[in-house]
Amino acid sequence: MEITGDEIRQRMIEHESLDPGGYRLTGATITGQLDLSDVVAKKPLVLRDCTTDQPVLLDRAHFSLLDLSGLVAPAVHARGLTLDHHLTLSGARLSADESVDALHMRIGGSVYLEDGFHAAGSVTLSSSRIAGVLACRGARFEARLNVVDLHVGDGIFLMQGCEVTGGGDRQHAAVRMRGTHVDGQLVLRGGRFVSSGVALDLRHTRIGKELMMPLDGIEGDVQLEGMVYEGLPRDATVDEWLTLLSTRTSYYSTQPWVQLAAAHSAAGHERDVRRIRVAQQRDLRRRGQLSRWGRAWHLIRGATVGHGYRPGLALVWLAGVLALSVGVVLLSGAVRCSTVEQVGYALNVATPLVKVDATRCTVDAATAAGRTVLASTWLLQILAWAFATLFVAGFTGLVRRNA
Template identity: 50%
Template sequence: MGVEQRLGDGEFVDLKGESITASSIRDLLIADDLDPRGIRLRDARLDGVLDLADVQSKRPLVLVDCRTDSPVLLDRASLSSVDLSGLVAPAVSAAWLRLDHYLLLRNARLDGGEHDWAVDLAEAHLGGHLGLSGAHLTGAQYALHAPRLRVGGEVFLTDLRARGVVRLDGARIGGNLRCGGADLAHDEGALLAVDLQVEQNVFLDGGFRATSTAPPHRTVRMRGSRIGGQLVLDGRASGPIALDLKHVRVGMELLLRADFADGRVSLDGLTYVGVPRRASLDDWLELLATRTQRYASQPYLQLAAAHQAAGNERDVRRIRVAQQKDLLRRGRLTRWGRLWHRVTGATVGYGYRPAIALLWLAATLATAVVLVTAVAGPAGLTRAATGPCSAVEQIGLALNAATPLVKPDTQQRCQVLTTTGLGQFVVVATWLLQALAWAFATLFVAGFTGLVRKTT
């Protein structure tokens, strides 16, 4: 029985490196009497171009560990499933491919040849999984070119080695996107997944590595993506702009290691549920303050909202203060706005630490006491009765002069002598200190009431 006859009967044929004409596989696949198990072939060399473009068949195609010197063409084909695991070829062209079940290219070796890509799955529709685990893909521009790809199940890019952009712009994935252990590299970005939609989780972990060197391209760019489950970033992305998660919506938790991005990050518009994991609050504040491209309030507000929902009020205040410091350093403030920001920061912690104003008030009163007791001294004071002013009376005079509203010494037994220059200086200084005391007391009340409003 010939090889073609055995293949037509659905047998799993191992050619052990022998050759078979690629056109015979096409002829078998479109034959009406092909066994429902389809074509199952292992370790064969395909002579000629395997051109299955526009082929319509409800049979599976299995070509495991096969080799060919020409690209495999699956454009606009409609099949049950395709297994090209272990394929060694220049490229696989499968734009607008329609599969009822899965496409497997596990451990494939595709060098791109004359094509800009190693695998082209633009607008392909797969009812089941896409498996590229362990594959080595090299393309002049793209390793995997899959804009607007539709996958009903999982996408496996685990341990993928890609030398070219992995492009998933506009792709829709019904299960998980698994990139654990993948090694992606290209000068113009490693993983490009703008407007990606993943129903479950995205895993960039298990030793995941992405590298890019040419600005302004992003190493990992997922801008505008929608992720129904978790986003796990537990590998390493290196480049001038290493990570772009602008306007990404994560339906569950965000797990982001502090050292995931070796370069600048863009997090404006990123939303998630719960407190971020895999990095401490200090790591997050350092990331937002020093490694984002520019100041943006939304990442701070999102982080504060997550901690507030968890009941971490002290952490919420830390985040708010860090946000205001970043605004002062990198925000667009007028000269007077910047000055006022500095004042409120130094006095009430931008409204989130009103107790600082009490410390300034205490320092003002202490200065008044030193001024009266040490600068003016008993010689610079006069007393209604005979005898010098006691130390208690001197302190009472100082507090009486500087404390707003509350007057501890209403009888004013001692007075500063204003007939000398020193006495006049002390009096004027106490006026200034009283003005400062009024200001600090007012700032404390305003900051305290504002803080109460923010936490209720």
């Protein structure tokens, strides 16, 4: 069956004469351009498995429902499209470099790009509002999927065979979801997102419920700063998230680490929280903007108290200082008293708080060995006080954070 685009347009303009089920065609070849721009028809339009060799124009149109399942066409242009119910493009095959241009849509139901939907060029749904879901199960996008500043009520499902390949630089990710607000779930389970640059741009995305994001389907870098979500992210382990944030983000940013730690803290996983915080500090030292002295002090804090999250490390260092003090005294031969008293003397000079009776020990300061003992024990005492202080500060800080 053949029908002209002008005939379909005329039928929709005269929509009051249509059946309440709207206008329906299946398997038709549409000749000429199907231009429904600015047509307002409060009836469904169903064009299933239709073919046209020109882009379908839907800019600023308003229908009750639009079903273009199985459409074969170069492109669909739908800027400002308004639908009371669903938009269905499942099984559609679009061949133009800009396959879907649908900015500023208002969809009262859901958008379905499923069941073999194939776009050779970019698909743009940015700055639109979708009351239901954006479902892309089994869809293939050979260029970018742009859903910037989208507002979706129930959820976004890029899953179960959804494949997006595109991008190639920092400005054009395969999936650009920056600034999108999802009241429900964001589900990437079973999806594949591939780029030689950024695969997923999720900056400033707000997810009202669960984030289901297995990381093995992401082949490329990610951008996550400003992304917030409820509960624990699912489908990836803590170790996988630590690797992702440390090695597959474009640069160091504090917020993704804080968000991940807050999610685990809310779940009562304090051990994981400490691991996340320590990994964050390592990433800060490696990629953050620190001065030379700031980097050196950061390294010292990490080695001694784990940046306040492992205060027990300071006790290990303190024990090492005490052992070194005992070794210096015993091996020098410049301290005159019994071996037991020499050990007590070494602990006296190095231990900040505990004192052992070693009053009968004397140091032969006239010899080089004696002077070495005196100088080294003074230095070791300073180090012992420093490690004891770091332990107390780290421990009280940890208690305060967990209170």
